[in-house]
Amino acid sequence: xxxxxxxxxxxxxxxxxxxxxxxxxxxxxxxxxxxxxxxxxxxxxxxxxxxxxxxxxxxxxxxxxxxxxxxxxxxxxxxxxxxxxxxxxxxxxxxxxxxxxxxxxxxxxxxxxxxxxxxxxxxxxxxxxxxxxxxxxxxxxxxxxxxxxxxxxxxxxxxx
Amino acid sequence: xxxxxxxxxxxxxxxxxxxxxxxxxxxxxxxxxxxxxxxxxxxxxxxxxxxxxxxxxxxxxxxxxxxxxxxxxxxxxxxxxxxxxxxxxxxxxxxxxxxxxxxxxxxxxxxxxxxxxxxxxxxxxxxxxxxxxxxxxxxxxxxxxxxxxxxxxxxxxxxxxxxxxxxxxxxxxxxxxxxxxxxxxxxxxxxxxxxxxxxxxxxxxxxxxxxxxxxxxxxxxxxxxxxxxxxxxxxxxxxxxxxxxxxxxxxxxx
Ligand code: HEM
Ligand code: SF4
Ligand code: FES
Numbered sequence: 001x002x003x004x005x006x007x008x009x010x011x012x013x014x015x016x017x018x019x020x021x022x023x024x025x026x027x028x029x030x031x032x033x034x035x036x037x038x039x040x041x042x043x044x045x046x047x048x049x050x051x052x053x054x055x056x057x058x059x060x061x062x063x064x065x066x067x068x069x070x071x072x073x074x075x076x077x078x079x080x081x082x083x084x085x086x087x088x089x090x091x092x093x094x095x096x097x098x099x100x101x102x103x104x105x106x107x108x109x110x111x112x113x114x115x116x117x118x119x120x121x122x123x124x125x126x127x128x129x130x131x132x133x134x135x136x137x138x139x140x141x142x143x144x145x146x147x148x149x150x151x152x153x154x155x156x157x158x159x160x
Numbered sequence: 161x162x163x164x165x166x167x168x169x170x171x172x173x174x175x176x177x178x179x180x181x182x183x184x185x186x187x188x189x190x191x192x193x194x195x196x197x198x199x200x201x202x203x204x205x206x207x208x209x210x211x212x213x214x215x216x217x218x219x220x221x222x223x224x225x226x227x228x229x230x231x232x233x234x235x236x237x238x239x240x241x242x243x244x245x246x247x248x249x250x251x252x253x254x255x256x257x258x259x260x261x262x263x264x265x266x267x268x269x270x271x272x273x274x275x276x277x278x279x280x281x282x283x284x285x286x287x288x289x290x291x292x293x294x295x296x297x298x299x300x301x302x303x304x305x306x307x308x309x310x311x312x313x314x315x316x317x318x319x320x321x322x323x324x325x326x327x328x329x330x331x332x333x334x335x336x337x338x339x340x341x342x343x344x345x346x347x348x349x350x351x352x353x354x355x356x357x358x359x360x361x362x363x364x365x366x367x368x369x370x371x372x373x374x375x376x377x378x379x380x381x382x383x384x385x386x387x388x389x390x391x392x393x394x395x396x397x398x399x400x401x402x403x404x405x406x407x408x409x410x411x412x413x414x
Binding site: 018019020025026027028029031032033035036037039048049052053121123125 | 190191192195273274275276277283285286287289290293338341342343344346374375376377378380381406409410413
């Protein structure tokens with residue numbers, strides 16, 4: 001007998017040299033974006049709270065604005081077939097519908113953009129991916145809001 | 161000494177009448193052997209009134225000693241054996257086999273959102289880091305010396321009673337889809353344990369804890385999915401506690 005060592009209970013003889021040890025641990029699949037002692041502390045004040053409140057408040061207003069909008073555009077008075085330049089021009093002649101559409105534009109865009117910001121925060125793991133996706137999102141949002149507002153304010157029913 | 165042996169054999173024959181055959185389908189992972197996790201089936205003769213933990217013991221003790229999982233108290237108090245059983249986070253020591261349809265294979269997986277180290281054992285460090293970050297201890301401004309009892313009315317104690325029951329098993333945090341996608345979110349368990357002190361009339365650092373949870377990765381990431389409330393083995397109304405922290409943040413500022 002070359003060795004008098006008895007193997008630990010329940011463990012049979014192990015063949016060959018072990019592949020991994022303390023200095024060379026086996027690879028693991030790390031969970032995404034782990035919380036560590038160094039996890040960045042944000043200094044954004046109450047922004048997240050404001051965003052959370054805005055989602056709920058704008059949602060309540062959007063129920064009226066969007067459902068009303070869909071009803072008028074798609075259901076009443078012959079549905080979509082009535083929509084044309086004249087129909088839009090007729091509605092935007094009244095400040096009431098101008099304000100309605102402007103409010104709906106701003107609220108839906110900011111609500112939708114903030115919702116997508118949430119989704120980017122959920123799914124994009126790397127800081128760089130987040131930066132680019134959010135940059136794209138904010139650019140598209142600002143562009144759409146400004147273009148929409150411009151059209152509502154400068155709409156000219158007499159253009160040819 | 162001879163008779164008990166015979167008695168034992170007869171008793172065992174009679175006792176085996178109510179045993180049923182159950183398949184345990186366990187998610188096995190050993191990074192030293194393979195980079196992939198695989199399902200492995202084990203057939204057991206077991207009393208359906210036994211718990212899933214007893215089944216895991218039978219496997220580890222009688223069939224395959226390499227099966228790795230955490231457990232300590234075996235009675236729902238230490239919080240070490242939260243696992244995903246039939247797709248739902250539960251404590252193996254509080255789940256009776258008869259309650260989870262033993263006619264079909266019982267699947268057992270590690271809890272999600274934390275790095276799997278081996279079989280059912282996950283790295284709990286990020287979970288406890290979030291817990292530490294909410295300062296889960298009594299803080300008083302001037303009288304730190306415990307010179308006398310800190311009195312509290314029954315109503316004041318009742319205010320945070322629900323959240324004192326947490327055993328830090330991580331069933332809630334690892335059931336939360338927001339946490340699955342982004343492990344920097346504090347997660348329900350940390351918020352529950354912050355709630356336990358924020359609403360304690362003896363504690364004086366509620367404002368500080370609220371500020372911590374007002375963070376980008378704090379309570380506002382909660383999407384009221386209610387997975388945490390469903391998962392909690394202590395029956396804590398986790399989602400409600402999170403909403404109460406949100407409300408406290410809003411009302412203290414406006
Ligand atoms: C019709 C009335 C609407 C109501 C009542 C409403 C309400 C809400 C609420 C309360 C949230 C927050 C969910 C949470 O934090 O858990 C939300 C998220 C969101 N909303 Fe709206 N919303 C409405 C219309 C819209 C519209 C018109 C858009 C698109 C422009 C939109 C896009 C989104 C997106 C992208 C999210 C993020 C989804 C997520 O968090 O997973 N919503 N909505
Ligand atoms: S709140 Fe419930 S599920 Fe979450 S860690 Fe505490 S005991 Fe476990
Ligand atoms: S083993 Fe202690 S809670 Fe299950």
